[in-house]
Amino acid sequence: MAHIVVIGGGPAGLAAAEALAAGGCAVTVVERMPTIGRKMLMAGRGGLNLTHSESLERFLTRYGAARPWLEPALLAFSPDELRNWAAGLGQPCFVGSSGRVFPQAMKASPLLRAWGARLAEQGVTILTRHAWTGWDGPGRVRVVSPQGERVLAADAVVLALGGASWARLGSDGAWTGLLAGAGVDLAPFRPANCGxxxxxxxxxxxxxxxxxxxxxxxxxxxxxxxxxxxxxxxxxxxxxxxxxxxxxxxxxxxxxxxxxxxxxxxxxxxxxxxxxxxxxxxxxxxxxxxxxxxxxxxxxxxxxxxxxxxxxxxxxxxxxxxxxxxxxxxxxxxDSLDRAISVAGGVRADAVDARFMLRALPGVFVAGEMLDWEAPTGGYLLQACFATGRAAAHGVLDWLQEGGKERYPSCP
Ligand SMILES: Cc1cc2nc3c(=O)[nH]c(=O)nc-3n(C[C@H](O)[C@H](O)[C@H](O)COP(=O)(O)OP(=O)(O)OC[C@H]3O[C@@H](n4cnc5c(N)ncnc54)[C@H](O)[C@@H]3O)c2cc1C
Structure with missing residues (x-):
């Protein structure tokens, strides 16, 4: 059974973990904070606008220049599918007067609790208070916890470390140093949905x-x-x-x-x-x-x-x-990057292939706000994080199926 390490326990990482476990992989999620989904919980304070109910065609236009490379992921996990998924976790949604979609509970905690329980049932291991610090040779992920440093062996890695705003919730953008050092093309962060x-x-x-x-x-x-x-x-x-x-x-x-x-x-x-x-x-x-x-x-x-x-x-x-x-x-x-609701910048479109695998680091996939796209508020941010998380997971499954690991033995 392939072992996949997912780094980042936000919506993108958890969506990837869920799809990987469903695909038959052993999955470990590495999260630096004491609990998962802190930014999602913060989004829940505003009611947790999960997605939007407008027509799919109009919905896709919200991603502007990023539409072409995000579209396959958004079509594969559409706003309707996200609503069904939430309902499947006991969190049915309603459409607000502006067309925005919210769980009836109007907060993230029940959804995250149910999601965490489902991931546990699927056998996903979640290591909280574990921070990714880099590689330790091919297929070896270095993490640091209060107990000290550890190395996790991985057949593939999904990076879902988030953007660079609201650092106190976990995503501080410090990963840019690790990826730039490995030759990954990054766009500078800019505040999006900001004051x-x-x-x-x-x-x-x-x-x-x-x-x-x-x-x-x-x-x-x-x-x-x-x-x-x-x-x-x-x-x-x-x-x-x-x-x-x-x-x-x-x-x-x-x-x-x-x-x-x-x-x-x-x-x-x-x-x-x-x-x-x-x-x-x-x-x-x-x-x-x-x-x-x-x-x-x-x-x-x-x-x-x-x-x-x-x-x-x-x-x-x-x-x-x-x-x-x-x-x-x-x-x-x-206003400052840290106060922004989301960020533009991060891993550029041409730094990943159609499966969201880094061209510079075969076997390493990227999802969520780490990727260089932006969209307005209205549920477009979470929808794209869920969708790219799942797409990266399916990218891993396809890549393993095709023997990618054997063909790229030097992948980190
Ligand atoms: C106040 C606020 C309200 C919002 N409201 C909405 C909304 O209503 N609707 C909407 O669509 N979007 C909303 N958003 C945006 C949305 O929450 C984010 O776009 C989304 O959470 C990003 O998901 P992600 O999984 O990519 O990253 P994140 O949710 O940021 O998760 C990344 C995770 O990676 C972890 N991590 C980072 N570095 C490391 C490391 N080195 N090792 C291990 N773990 C690491 C972090 O601790 C974090 O848990 C809101 C954002 C804010 C700040």
Whole structure:
């Protein structure tokens, strides 16, 4: 029986382990943290958006430039299959109003518990508090645990160590040194689904850091889609769903031009003319804050945003209405990599073959966020991690079947 070592106990690694065990392999999962799936548990705090219910054709477009090389894996383990899989673990899903798919429990812990139990039934060994540190000759994986160093013999290895954000949950991107040293082509990490920095006034920062701007619409100046939703004012800028949806575009624009401007529509459901008419009805001796509250029910954080420009907000109703429809916010940099929901960069598409096997290291397969793709929030991240985990496992099974190990005796 072939013995496969899977490194990383996140969704990609566990999906690979499950498929490998089902394929008849003995499987050991190596996880550096005390428990598996920490980032998935964190995703569960937001309800665990597992996947999306839109048409498969539209779904696939979300992976942008990475679509061609991810598509076979996503077709082989589609959003419907992921939902069935979750239901099979006692976690049926529902479709939220935005089309996003969540387990009914709206958290990850019951799913992870049931999954861990199934893996144990399949005979998968999970070594927690074990960190992969490199190779010890062909087919020998070096790991370090509190008990000291150990070497695991492997017929093939699946790497699923995650990206490089939220390092405290386990994925710190330190694997790049090991793979670059072995000649694997890597793209530098960039934050994806991230917040941005801007120079708020001290007043806005002190009074409103952490406050959501609800029911707004964001449009990047200079071209780009308008996204409705919520943004949150942070001490140094803006984050939240609507910002994340534009983050790849904004990040690349800042990289090219040094900064990017975002136009915030504080009342996207009303036309400029309607706003002006309402404002004209209230204004008079009222203060700006009172006028905006009475006429438009604008919350204090929105009023503060209107005051952020170099000049005081205009007094006349038509000009004020124009500003409410497009408050400019200049973004100077993406927020730190560690705060990003996910990362772009990692193992480049041409560094792996169609089975997700590293061309530079035959017998070593890669899955999940380690691979150089990005997608918006909406369940696309977890779906691709599950799908590439399974695809890498099937890649291992095919490779073993074809005698790959015998043909590449020098594989690590
Ligand atoms: C706050 C937050 C909310 C999110 N919400 C959603 C959501 O709702 N929907 C969605 O689709 N996506 C969401 N994501 C993204 C999603 O959680 C990740 O894309 C996904 O977990 C990545 O899976 P992975 O298996 O590739 O890596 P990870 O989940 O990061 O797992 C990698 C594992 O490898 C381990 N590891 C790393 N280095 C070593 C080593 N040297 N030795 C041994 N083990 C190692 C790590 O400890 C970790 O457990 C969210 C992310 C965050 C941060």
């Amino acid at each position: 941005f920095r801007t120079d708020w006034s001290d007043t806005l920062r002190a009074r409103f850091a952490g406050t959501p701007l609800r029911g707004i619409a964001l449009t990047p100046e200079g071209g780009g889609p308008t996204v409705r939703g919520e943004a949150v004012v942070t001490a140094h800028g803006l984050e939240g769903g609507a910002v994340y949806a534009l983050s790849a575009l904004l990040r690349d624009r800042i990289a090219a031009e040094g900064q990017a401007r975002l136009m915030v529509d504080l009342r996207p459901d009303m036309t400029e003319a309607a706003l002006a008419e309402r404002l004209a009805r209230v204004r008079g001796r009222e203060s700006l804050s009172n006028t905006l509250r009475k006429a438009l029910r604008l919350p204090p954080v929105a009023v503060a945003l209107l005051r952020e420009g170099p000049d005081a907000p205009p007094r006349d109703a038509p000009s004020l209405a124009r500003l409410i429809k497009a408050v400019p916010v200049t973004l100077t940099a993406p």
